[in-house]
Amino acid sequence: MIAAPLLLDGRPGLEQARAEVSEAVRAFVARHGRAPGIAVLRVGNDPASDRYARQIDRLFRSVGMGARVVVLDESASPDAALGEVRALNADAAVSGILIQFPMPPHLSRDAVVDAVAPEKDVDGVHPLNLGRLLTGRGPTFIPATPLGGIELLRHYGCPMARRYAVVVGRSEIVGKPLALLLLQEQATVTICHSRTPDLARFTREAEILAVAVGRPGLVRGDMVREGAVVLDFGMNVVDGKLVGDVDYESARERAGAITPVPGGTGPMTNATLLRNTLRAAEWLSR
Ligand code: NAP
Numbered sequence: 001m002i003a004a005p006l007l008l009d010g011r012p013g014l015e016q017a018r019a020e021v022s023e024a025v026r027a028f029v030a031r032h033g034r035a036p037g038i039a040v041l042r043v044g045n046d047p048a049s050d051r052y053a054r055q056i057d058r059l060f061r062s063v064g065m066g067a068r069v070v071v072l073d074e075s076a077s078p079d080a081a082l083g084e085v086r087a088l089n090a091d092a093a094v095s096g097i098l099i100q101f102p103m104p105p106h107l108s109r110d111a112v113v114d115a116v117a118p119e120k121d122v123d124g125v126h127p128l129n130l131g132r133l134l135t136g137r138g139p140t141f142i143p144a145t146p147l148g149g150i151e152l153l154r155h156y157g158c159p160m161a162r163r164y165a166v167v168v169g170r171s172e173i174v175g176k177p178l179a180l181l182l183l184q185e186q187a188t189v190t191i192c193h194s195r196t197p198d199l200a201r202f203t204r205e206a207e208i209l210a211v212a213v214g215r216p217g218l219v220r221g222d223m224v225r226e227g228a229v230v231l232d233f234g235m236n237v238v239d240g241k242l243v244g245d246v247d248y249e250s251a252r253e254r255a256g257a258i259t260p261v262p263g264g265t266g267p268m269t270n271a272t273l274l275r276n277t278l279r280a281a282e283w284l285s286r
Pocket of ligand 1: 145168169172173175192194196199212213214215218232233234235236265269
């Protein structure tokens with residue numbers, strides 16, 4: 001019989017971050033007479049974005065931080081969206097800004113991201129912060145999802161140095177920064193994407209397999225190396241249920257450790273956002 005894989009549960013890591021950040025927020029308030037706060041900006045009516053924004057609002061309030069969700073109408077002009085970002089940049093009550101995507105197609109993602117003040121860019125999407133991550137020249141904010149994935153591996157003592165890691169997905173927000181972070185951890189890294197021929201040839205070799213694609217069940221058990229550590233970043237709603245990019249039931253037969261969806265990488269993203277926002281507040285108040 002094959003032993004059950006180690007479950008890489010992200011919830012204890014989130015609880016740890018909440019406890020740590022709550023205490024630091026109390027100290028911050030005692031020093032500065034005000035709490036750090038996050039602002040979430042979204043445009044339009046995407047239901048998943050709406051749910052996530054409300055979750056962030058609750059989470060930040062639960063640790064004593066401020067939270068504000070700014071929702072612009074689907075038809076908001078580029079000037080209106082950029083104007084809102086600039087207002088948040090200038091607002092002393094806002095320590096961190098999280099922009100939610102997708103945005104309506106008439107708005108340029110790059111223009112919106114470029115408008116965020118790098119010192120409030122708690123999801124690390126601004127090119128200055130991504131450049132600092134690439135060069136290793138800090139201080140920087142690292143995108144919350146991939147950094148949360150690395151923290152999860154640390155939390156469970158999964159070694160990264162000298163391991164062969166395969167990252168499936170090359171977005172600026174998950175795949176590419178994750179590959180850079182794994183490199184910093186001394187892993188040897190391959191990035192796969194939609195034009196990679198014979199994906200399984202790579203995934204089957206991976207000692208660490210990280211998948212951030214947005215296609216439910218793309219990676220099946222027969223694509224996983226025996227004993228691999230599997231990080232599933234996918235968040236897909238199928239028949240009203242949240243599922244990952246990895247077919248959990250077949251992958252768990254072969255993996256040595258695996259994230260559940262939900263409850264794996266998602267909570268760790270939130271843990272990182274809490275810590276990044278606190279850090280932003282501390283930097284801004286220096
Ligand atoms: P994205 O920007 O759409 O990027 C998807 C990536 O997957 C692209 O690089 C694409 O390749 C690649 N891809 C698409 N089909 C593929 C295939 N058949 N084989 C191999 N690669 C393929 O998505 P994202 O923003 O990175 O998000 C990815 C997933 O993570 C989504 O489910 C999202 O909801 C989830 N997510 C989770 C968290 C969390 O907290 N866990 C946070 C953010 C996002 P090309 O570049 O060639 O198009």
